[in-house]
Amino acid sequence: MAELHPDNPYAKDRFADPSKAVEFPPEARKRFEHILTRYPSKEAALLPTLHLAQETWGWISPETVHYVSELLDLSPANVFGVVSFYNMYNQKPVGKYHLQVCTNLSCMINRAYDIYEGLCEKLHVKPGGTTPDGLYTVTEVECLGSCGTAPVVQINNDYHENMSVEEMDALLPKLK
Amino acid sequence: MEPIKVLTANIDKPNSTAIDTYLQSGGYERARKALTTMTPDAIIQLVKDSELRGRGGAGFPTGSKWGFVPKNAPRPTYLLCNADESEPGTFKDRVIIEKDPHLLIESMIITGFAIGSNPMSYIYIRGEFHYGATVLEKALAEARAKGFLGKGVFGTSFDFDITVARGAGAYICGEETGLIESIEGHRGQPRVKPPFPAIIGAFGGPTVVQNVETLACVPLIVENGAEWFKSFGSPKNTGPKLYCISGAINKPGVYEFPLGVNLKELIYEHCGGIPGGRKLKAVIPGGASAPMLLPHEIDLPLNFDAVMKAGSMLGSAAIIVIDDSMCIVDAVWRLAKFFAHESCGQCTPCREGTNWIETVLDRIERGGGVPEDIPLLMDMPENITGRSLCALGDAACGPVLSSIHKFTDEFRYHIEHKSCLPETKRYRRLDFASGH
Numbered sequence: 106m107a108e109l110h111p112d113n114p115y116a117k118d119r120f121a122d123p124s125k126a127v128e129f130p131p132e133a134r135k136r137f138e139h140i141l142t143r144y145p146s147k148e149a150a151l152l153p154t155l156h157l158a159q160e161t162w163g164w165i166s167p168e169t170v171h172y173v174s175e176l177l178d179l180s181p182a183n184v185f186g187v188v189s190f191y192n193m194y195n196q197k198p199v200g201k202y203h204l205q206v207c208t209n210l211s212c213m214i215n216r217a218y219d220i221y222e223g224l225c226e227k228l229h230v231k232p233g234g235t236t237p238d239g240l241y242t243v244t245e246v247e248c249l250g251s252c253g254t255a256p257v258v259q260i261n262n263d264y265h266e267n268m269s270v271e272e273m274d275a276l277l278p279k280l281k
Numbered sequence: 282m283e284p285i286k287v288l289t290a291n292i293d294k295p296n297s298t299a300i301d302t303y304l305q306s307g308g309y310e311r312a313r314k315a316l317t318t319m320t321p322d323a324i325i326q327l328v329k330d331s332e333l334r335g336r337g338g339a340g341f342p343t344g345s346k347w348g349f350v351p352k353n354a355p356r357p358t359y360l361l362c363n364a365d366e367s368e369p370g371t372f373k374d375r376v377i378i379e380k381d382p383h384l385l386i387e388s389m390i391i392t393g394f395a396i397g398s399n400p401m402s403y404i405y406i407r408g409e410f411h412y413g414a415t416v417l418e419k420a421l422a423e424a425r426a427k428g429f430l431g432k433g434v435f436g437t438s439f440d441f442d443i444t445v446a447r448g449a450g451a452y453i454c455g456e457e458t459g460l461i462e463s464i465e466g467h468r469g470q471p472r473v474k475p476p477f478p479a480i481i482g483a484f485g486g487p488t489v490v491q492n493v494e495t496l497a498c499v500p501l502i503v504e505n506g507a508e509w510f511k512s513f514g515s516p517k518n519t520g521p522k523l524y525c526i527s528g529a530i531n532k533p534g535v536y537e538f539p540l541g542v543n544l545k546e547l548i549y550e551h552c553g554g555i556p557g558g559r560k561l562k563a564v565i566p567g568g569a570s571a572p573m574l575l576p577h578e579i580d581l582p583l584n585f586d587a588v589m590k591a592g593s594m595l596g597s598a599a600i601i602v603i604d605d606s607m608c609i610v611d612a613v614w615r616l617a618k619f620f621a622h623e624s625c626g627q628c629t630p631c632r633e634g635t636n637w638i639e640t641v642l643d644r645i646e647r648g649g650g651v652p653e654d655i656p657l658l659m660d661m662p663e664n665i666t667g668r669s670l671c672a673l674g675d676a677a678c679g680p681v682l683s684s685i686h687k688f689t690d691e692f693r694y695h696i697e698h699k700s701c702l703p704e705t706k707r708y709r710r711l712d713f714a715s716g717h
Contacts, residue, residue, distance in 0.1 A: 156408070190625075191451050193408045194449055208709075250410065
């Protein structure tokens, strides 16, 4: 059988591997139980549960999709459909620092592409790619709602506003 | 017109997010007044009288929206706060969320009471606003500790609480039915209307979805009355308003004015004009979805009706300023790329159309355009507008159509000379593949 493109939903590494099965550690499990109390249906808890899973494991693996689908009595296909619809759920592992550069119009006018292209070149990664040491992932993202302090780079959860190529260069060595 | 401090009255105070700071300025007294001395119908009538219109983009009369909610629906009524601020150029709700979260909570208590909400309501905040979600969680815990949320609010029989629901990076979830789908745990694909959310919305119950800034007006109306609210702005365009200004501008940021500040005055007098001695090329007055205005068109009051009369829309009052050094084809391409990326994929005209618009604009930018591309781009919106369930398809056409009509010569030059107009440039490198 011909090899499938890794983005193909039927590619091998998109199927859950039983030997890699996951389970929430007790603290996360407690938070999951709390989430359930805040919604009128189990299904409605899907987005916050996926956020919790990503916080726990860094990305949403096929095994996580299966685990979450069992927790919430949903089909894995349903869960995967939601994971792939929303931008913030990482379908592949990302670096320790996820550098998300907004390049929408207001940031673009304030030279966001220089930052973004500079990062890709300096770190020798393709757009969306991760450095081999697993430290950085560089992603171009849509408007982050910080246009008054453009350009903005979101690093993991934190906004870095009024950025420039120079400031990015100065910041990068501190992210270890 | 001078800037005002009404919605933003608290944001500069030290420790503005703490409940004690908020209580010192009469915080939660408006909610107490509404719940203990007013009936839900009286609150709805008051908001109708104030002529408050939604600040999220559509400008729909808020009181009327609440009035549509049926009294004895078979399923519980929901109040959802739309804090999914993702329209490019918009960053006003974030100010309220991050600097004055209790104003939002108080407004939801009043609104929830007015529409007969069930004991659980939600603030749907975009996933990227991690800090904002933390601020809200902390404020909610403070409000619960004081008994402002929970069972029997202010000694009445009204039970009410709020949950922060985080989005996960999808512009379409700012559309009200997309937001409802997302709250229910689905992909954020908008629904067919009717039934409108006020009749059947979240979990099958009547639902009111309201923008952060709209809600923030409610406690002020309860405190000061409808006439006071109408003293800002002009008839049918009333109240204080937050304007977001960004792009090629000396002093970007959020400015508060009575609804209807003059756009030219805002750019040149309050925001310091265009940096680097460059000239104004175009202004987007209401977020990425709004058609562009040319420099000679900007002497107009920024209210719902005047901007619509000028052929654009106030939208979320997100003003993006474009200067004369920017290639207009590239600017429009960036907006088109946004809509192509954010189309939910449900309706064919939008899913395919937004991608084609992006492809054709990119082709022109790269020097591969042909003269037929101009009529092609003009023709495409006709096959998208009004042919999809929600307004995203229409929105995608706004900047494209307006720019082609207003900058036809620049588009032609680009196609003929396979390069940008002299003295304009693109702000990206063409050898870079798109990261999406």
